[in-house]
Amino acid sequence: MKKIIYTFLAFGTLVSCSNQNQSDELSTRQYVDVAGLDPNTKPGDNFFNHVNGLWHDTTRIADDQSGVGSYRFLNIPQKMLLQDILEELSSGEFSKGSNEQLIGDFYASGMDISRINQLGFEPIKPHLEKIEKIENVSGLMSFVASELKASVYSIISLGIYPDQANSKINIAHFGQTGLGLPDRDYYFKTDSSSVAIQQAYQKYVQTLFELVGYENAPSQAKTVYEIQKQLAASHKTRIERRDVQANYNKLSLTSIEERQPNIGWTSLFNTLGLAADSIDMRQPAYYDQLNVMLKSVALEDWKTYLRADILVSNASVLSEDFEKAEFEYTKVLSGQSKQKSRAERMVQMVDWRLGYALGQVYVNRHFNEEAKKRALELVNNLQKAFEIRIDQLDWMSDSTKLKAKEKLYAITKKIGYPDVWREYKGIEIDKSKFFENVVELRKEQFRFELAKLNQAPNKEEWRTTPSTVTAYYNPPVNEIVFPAGILQYPYFDLHADDAINYGGIGMVIGHELTHAFDDQGAQYDKDGNVKNWWTEEDYKRFRERTQKMIDLYSTFKVLDTVAIKGALTVGENTADNGGIAIAYDAFKMTAQGQDTTRIDGFTPDQRFFLSVARIWRVKMRDEFLRNYVAVDSHSPAMWRVNGPLMNADAFYEAFDVKPEDKNYKSKSDRVVIW
Known part of the structure; x- marks a missing residue:
């Protein structure tokens, strides 16, 4: 694996922007799942369950999956779009070396399970x-x-x-x-x-x-x-x-x-x-x-x-008995009882090995360019909101505020897909040679990485494929990246009101911007160097607040007895808290944010927070969740909602949260960094 310093926020998706049957569906779409709200759970007791609890209790996880819902699990239906592309291309004839030939023939070679089984471990x-x-x-x-x-x-x-x-x-x-x-x-x-x-x-x-x-x-x-x-x-x-x-x-x-x-x-x-x-x-x-x-x-x-x-x-590229042995181990970690289909596994492998060739085809077919323009508008608005929040900080000096704003506006914004696509020149892919294809692509990846040595970083390069539902901040080059995969419902919808989009993709954008100022990102300057740009007293105050975030999240329990590792998840938790706060401030700059007109019976502010909770609608198997808490730097979905909202004054006001509510925190106990 590549040891690269950047922070990922993994997400999922439901359907492609261009596949939404827009004419009929858009006129009837209800962005707040009103019927799914749990009237027996007060917003101030557990907002995640208030919004997602009924869904969580009635939804079944497929036998071949470790979880269901949004977040990383919405990559599952996303992969169906990629599978459709690959099924089509694998049966066609295309010019040698073209993206279509490379990804189609590689997929076909991996789907030829009879030949793979015949070879056994010979390769x-x-x-x-x-x-x-x-x-x-x-x-x-x-x-x-x-x-x-x-x-x-x-x-x-x-x-x-x-x-x-x-x-x-x-x-x-x-x-x-x-x-x-x-x-x-x-x-x-x-x-x-x-x-x-x-x-x-x-x-x-x-x-x-x-x-x-x-x-x-x-x-x-x-x-x-x-x-x-x-x-x-x-x-x-x-x-x-x-x-x-x-x-x-x-x-x-x-x-x-x-x-x-x-x-x-x-x-x-x-x-x-x-x-x-x-x-x-x-x-x-x-x-x-x-x-x-x-x-x-x-x-x-x-x-x-x-x-x-x-x-x-x-093991994953040899015969089925090797794959079965691998699955028998991984299912203990994931809780799955059934192996994913061969096609699903091959889609993942094509995306992993030839993801930018596949990404180009995906973007051409499924990405709405208007989404890119609208997303950039949101990013710019959130930057402005973040600047205002920095100016209003009572714990930071003016000199450090100036440096923080310089870094904020130096961030490179990448949205949708690369301006310059990675090419796979000289790659030979043969439909009849799956193992050899994998080896060739592995070697190509090493050559690609080695060629970067002693060179200036390529500012055009992406660290995730466009079809992936994810977003990330990369400290050494001070950039935020939002692939096409995430710019769709429930995170983003061109036709949704601002409350929904700012609570969805706005929270994601704010999250990534905040990573530039979390416990790790705050140590990098605007040019990506680890360099102190803080006054001594300011950095001390920042660390004190960071410790409070660690202490708070360390009290949250998962699976009754397993606690979140506050020190492991502090960067993501800081970004979640900052992301919601910044997104809310940006939302309040919009016409709807300054209005009080109700939709579906909810105020604009309530719809904003309902959207925040909706994008984390996730259910995981206990085995997967136990390992997730042990190794993942993100908190589980429930606490990506409840944790930040405990600290958000606007949430208390929107839902009239009272001291007797279970998740209520007094104003002095609320943890606010950015």
Whole structure:
């Protein structure tokens, strides 16, 4: 995976803008689900349940899904649009190298399950044979490097992106890696849920070994797990990794060669084609531990580890028995009882590997250009509202306010799709060679990333595909990005009133703008450098308020006993709170925001907050939710609604929230940062 410093806000979608049967539907669409409101739950007790509770209690999660609703799960129907495109293109004939040929033939190759099953694990044999020939640590690291060039990571993780001390140049960043479980903490937990995940993972590795005919598969799986556990002990926690400055360590090649001689950094650089005399080693303790273990762990055990890594990395592109083994493990994490369809999995793979080629076709067919214009208008309005909020802050000095506003207006806005599309030149995709296609695309991705080294960041580049329902802020280049996928109902609708759009996509826009000023983003200046632009006293006050946000969210419970990790989610929680506040202020600048005319029986302010709650209409399986809380930097959906609204004065006024209501907080206890 790419170790890139940016914050994602994942979302979902229902239908394409151009597929809404607009003539009849628009005249009858009711943007507030009046019938779905729970009259037995007071807004001040639990606004999420007031808006979404009846839906949540009656909605069933499909057997092949881990959740349902909006947020990331609305990518499910979005993928049906992509599947329709791919089904059509996979049966056509197009000029070689065209977007249509690449994505159509790649999809077709992955859908040819008969041929894939016939090959079994034959495609992976050459890789396993290379491992057998490893004779020493040097040979081991040479193999690791060769796999890295095909974007297959094992014990080395490499990313190319801006130097946080000099954002005008891209450098190499090496981070901790080497694990099979979702997080380092899973190796050390002893609760029944975590133990079940540990056992399922070891069983998964064991099954993979058995499928390729290795003897003593149970003991080999245990060997792999124990190596990973040793590596995990050196890993920083997810909370520790939020410390921007502690995770930046620029070191010379000479110094790391001396410090970690067993890794053989010079040889690794040469094999990778890495022309650099220094790197950012984000978590040095990991590479110190790896350096020791390369000698302390027997070579044969390392070879067993690498076999497992190769099999795990390729299980999804081998025959169905390998896919089944993978699913048996992942369903323990997700709670799914049924595997997603082959077509759905292939849509995801095409989007992952050729997402900008697919994105161009998607945008041409399904994106309404008017949505881009309207979204930009909202972004501009929210910037103005944010500026006013900065001016009104009682805890920030005028000098810091000036710097904050400079950064705010330096933010690059990307909406809909890239102005310059990524091209996949020289790629050979063959309908009859699925595994080879995957390898070719992995290699192309490595070449694409490596070409950025020592270059200025490409300001035209996107870090997500246009069809994806998501949004993000990227600190090193100070940009906000809103792909076409999110610019549709329920987040955005060209024909909706302002209350709905400002409560929906407006909240999302405000969220991303606030990321520029959350606990991490606030450490970057307007040019994307980690540089202090605060007065000492202002930053102290900011940290005090940030700690209050951590403390508040740490009290919120999920699944009765599991608490939100306030220190892990603080950036997203700060953005949620700021996003709603900024969006509301921008809404109040509109004609409807200054009016009192009711629609569907609700005031404009009430419709704004009802829209905020509606975009987080989500239901997750308990297994998925438990893992989500452990590893995700976002709070669960209920608390993305209830948490910020506890702190929003305007919400109290809109719904007449009283001290006796369960989620009421006195004005002095409400946490407000931006």
